[in-house]
Amino acid sequence: MLEIRDSAIVRVSAVREEIRAGRFVGQTSTIAPGILQGNVAIVPKSYADDFKRFCDLNPKPCPLIAVAAPGDPYLRELGDIDIRTDVPSYHVFRGGERVAEVADIGDIWTEDLVTFIMGCSFSFEEALCQAGLTSRHVEMGCNVPMYVTNSQANPAGPFSSEIVVTMRPYTPERAIEVIKLTARFPRNHGAPIYFGNPDKLGIRDINKPDFGDSVEIKEGEIPVFWACGVTPQFAIARAKPPIAITHKPGCMLVTDRLSREFMI
Amino acid sequence: MLEIRDSAIVRVSAVREEIRAGRFVGQTSTIAPGILQGNVAIVPKSYADDFKRFCDLNPKPCPLIAVAAPGDPYLRELGDIDIRTDVPSYHVFRGGERVAEVADIGDIWTEDLVTFIMGCSFSFEEALCQAGLTSRHVEMGCNVPMYVTNSQANPAGPFSSEIVVTMRPYTPERAIEVIKLTARFPRNHGAPIYFGNPDKLGIRDINKPDFGDSVEIKEGEIPVFWACGVTPQFAIARAKPPIAITHKPGCMLVTDRLSREFMI
Numbered sequence: 001m002l003e004i005r006d007s008a009i010v011r012v013s014a015v016r017e018e019i020r021a022g023r024f025v026g027q028t029s030t031i032a033p034g035i036l037q038g039n040v041a042i043v044p045k046s047y048a049d050d051f052k053r054f055c056d057l058n059p060k061p062c063p064l065i066a067v068a069a070p071g072d073p074y075l076r077e078l079g080d081i082d083i084r085t086d087v088p089s090y091h092v093f094r095g096g097e098r099v100a101e102v103a104d105i106g107d108i109w110t111e112d113l114v115t116f117i118m119g120c121s122f123s124f125e126e127a128l129c130q131a132g133l134t135s136r137h138v139e140m141g142c143n144v145p146m147y148v149t150n151s152q153a154n155p156a157g158p159f160s161s162e163i164v165v166t167m168r169p170y171t172p173e174r175a176i177e178v179i180k181l182t183a184r185f186p187r188n189h190g191a192p193i194y195f196g197n198p199d200k201l202g203i204r205d206i207n208k209p210d211f212g213d214s215v216e217i218k219e220g221e222i223p224v225f226w227a228c229g230v231t232p233q234f235a236i237a238r239a240k241p242p243i244a245i246t247h248k249p250g251c252m253l254v255t256d257r258l259s260r261e262f263m264i
Numbered sequence: 265m266l267e268i269r270d271s272a273i274v275r276v277s278a279v280r281e282e283i284r285a286g287r288f289v290g291q292t293s294t295i296a297p298g299i300l301q302g303n304v305a306i307v308p309k310s311y312a313d314d315f316k317r318f319c320d321l322n323p324k325p326c327p328l329i330a331v332a333a334p335g336d337p338y339l340r341e342l343g344d345i346d347i348r349t350d351v352p353s354y355h356v357f358r359g360g361e362r363v364a365e366v367a368d369i370g371d372i373w374t375e376d377l378v379t380f381i382m383g384c385s386f387s388f389e390e391a392l393c394q395a396g397l398t399s400r401h402v403e404m405g406c407n408v409p410m411y412v413t414n415s416q417a418n419p420a421g422p423f424s425s426e427i428v429v430t431m432r433p434y435t436p437e438r439a440i441e442v443i444k445l446t447a448r449f450p451r452n453h454g455a456p457i458y459f460g461n462p463d464k465l466g467i468r469d470i471n472k473p474d475f476g477d478s479v480e481i482k483e484g485e486i487p488v489f490w491a492c493g494v495t496p497q498f499a500i501a502r503a504k505p506p507i508a509i510t511h512k513p514g515c516m517l518v519t520d521r522l523s524r525e526f527m528i
Contacts, residue, residue: 172460180447196436
């Protein structure tokens with residue numbers, strides 16, 4: 001275990017160096033096998049308690065991995081990480097509107113900002129592949145399809161949102177195995193929240209996702225839905241804080257921790 | 265834990281005394297909360313290796329808990345158990361045909377018989393109730409509906425059978441929780457093997473189970489199917505050994521072990 005950890009960390013160091021230097025600004029989905037990656041949300045201190053409560057009330061879309069102290073750009077419990085430089089690409093929001101995409105937030109960082117890291121599905125995607133249950137979008141080499149549902153997350157202060165879901169199609173037999181496996185990743189959205197009829201979630205056309213790419217649902221397969229880390233980004237847009245920063249979707253924070261450390 | 269175990273064992277001792285004396289010959293579903301109960305199959309020594317292999321090849325319908333040495337009526341690893349007296353009611357088969365229902369097999373026991381004990385769903389039924397996911401047949405106070413499927417168990421020597429399944433209806437959201445919970449009971453049939461369209465299992469009319477009672481499937485619910493301990497009884501009937509003995513369905517062996525000792 002230590003040996004696995006050490007060799008993974010050596011690989012991660014090289015990746016982090018590239019990201020930190022601004023030379024790598026792309027998707028992180030396959031660049032660090034076995035390593036925990038995270039969704040990033042940074043909000044002003046006056047919004048932090050409510051955002052923390054929003055995450056605690058909605059652990060499936062917003063599974064908290066770490067919260068930094070106000071103004072602290074370092075996330076020591078996740079490794080050698082400076083949140084100002086160590087995400088490949090950031091989205092900057094002002095008043096709930098996205099105003100910039102940048103590779104570094106050193107120039108806009110202030111003592112007033114609080115960083116939240118949430119687990120993401122990359123951890124269980126790897127496990128699905130290893131178990132012969134590879135997601136369709138991974139097979140197809142495209143983005144996972146995402147849908148805005150009619151199901152409301154539990155609100156907290158100014159933070160509220162429809163729950164956004166990802167979809168992976170499986171036969172019922174394989175869905176049972178996938179439910180069992182993803183349930184072991186509670187800090188990475190965990191087990192699905194629904195399967196079957198998309199109407200029940202308010203999804204009008206399963207072939208027209210709101211984000212990501214459409215994937216084929218084969219004969220005998222049913223759509224299976226997981227809570228998605230885009231949900232907190234919706235909540236931030238709704239809350240309209242004067243400033244907020246997130247990772248660019250797909251361009252995650254790569255930590256120094258192993259995914260399996262967060263499995264049950 | 266020790267205290268729970270001790271108080272459960274005290275209760276079980278009283279139950280066993282009644283069963284051993286032939287005063288209790290009925291269903292065992294609620295008589296020993298927290299205690300592991302088992303399906304029983306007893307076959308001649310010359311059939312035992314094949315039957316063992318049949319169980320090993322089909323762990324979902326036939327999850328082995330214990331196998332006794334040939335001729336040994338005691339199951340020490342499961343507690344103070346004499347298999348000749350400690351099952352409330354037995355079915356006796358000769359040449360694959362059921363020829364008797366008895367409360368004691370002391371008079372037909374021989375040195376040539378080998379006892380197999382397999383886990384049963386009573387263990388997870390209790391856990392489902394405690395989790396607010398009570399099975400419909402338990403709510404209705406009737407037997408679980410069972411169906412003979414068109415899916416074949418893996419054969420071993422003379423032992424072969426269609427897989428028999430039990431059915432419990434749930435909404436998709438609740439089915440996900442039920443899959444997660446029953447997966448923790450691999451020695452009690454574990455997670456379901458299928459959900460959704462009964463046609464795929466060759467079930468013509470879900471309202472007409474082959475055994476047990478029909479239960480209501482409410483609007484928004486889907487049928488969820490588990491492998492069933494009746495499967496090995498089918499295999500024994502097909503193999504036609506000169507003698508075989510099983511428990512009468514529902515009248516299980518009550519052990520001295522806790523269900524939770526077999527959970528993962």
